[in-house]
Amino acid sequence: DAGVIQSPRHEVTEMGQEVTLRCKPISGHNSLFWYRQTMMRGLELLIYFNNNVPIDDSGMPEDRFSAKMPNASFSTLKIQPSEPRDSAVYFCASSLGGADYGYTFGSGTRLTVV
Amino acid sequence: SQQGEEDPQALSIQEGENATMNCSYKTSINNLQWYRQNSGRGLVHLILIRSNEREKHSGRLRVTLDTSKKSSSLLITASRAADTASYFCATDPPGVGSYIPTFGRGTSLIVHP
Numbered sequence: 001d002a003g004v005i006q007s008p009r010h011e012v013t014e015m016g017q018e019v020t021l022r023c024k025p026i027s028g029h030n031s032l033f034w035y036r037q038t039m040m041r042g043l044e045l046l047i048y049f050n051n052n053v054p055i056d057d058s059g060m061p062e063d064r065f066s067a068k069m070p071n072a073s074f075s076t077l078k079i080q081p082s083e084p085r086d087s088a089v090y091f092c093a094s095s096l097g098g099a100d101y102g103y104t105f106g107s108g109t110r111l112t113v114v
Numbered sequence: 115s116q117q118g119e120e121d122p123q124a125l126s127i128q129e130g131e132n133a134t135m136n137c138s139y140k141t142s143i144n145n146l147q148w149y150r151q152n153s154g155r156g157l158v159h160l161i162l163i164r165s166n167e168r169e170k171h172s173g174r175l176r177v178t179l180d181t182s183k184k185s186s187s188l189l190i191t192a193s194r195a196a197d198t199a200s201y202f203c204a205t206d207p208p209g210v211g212s213y214i215p216t217f218g219r220g221t222s223l224i225v226h227p
Contacts, residue, residue, distance in 0.1 A: 042218070042220070100162070102159030106156050108155070
């Protein structure tokens, strides 16, 4: 298995533009997580899907952020409009779910909003 | 959800020495997990210890869990320069039906060759 695949690896965009980050989880994993990592705030959980259904989106910072999981093999995180404070590394992770399994992370998307 | 807190924030050692880092948490857990993050990469799952376990080994890694003190430690024996990375603990709370790991700020380990 190729692991969790995220694209793009790097994204530089201007303030106000729409940004879409993509994630392909490991086949067979039924839980998917989006995290954001910054020096100031560390790793923050943004949203969690189970069987393609959003379960907890309380970490989504504001309405500018939205996430979808149209099927078991694909998820997107969209920021519209983007702001400089959204600059961070965004990670997607997937898991088999349950208390006995670890989480597999993608390599992340480094987003810079100028 | 709850957050684990790692200690120390930074650790610098020589190759061959042992490295110990600690994690504290606040409420009951189902399990505790340790992860490693190399610079510019995602987190890699190292080891999971269940709440009814006290110690677990994986290669040069040894993890202990003390639920009475709500703390865990990760020991890396005979460290190598390749162990240089940030190490995070994550906890899963019990009983809510969904398992959402939350992470601390991590311990930054530097192993000098």
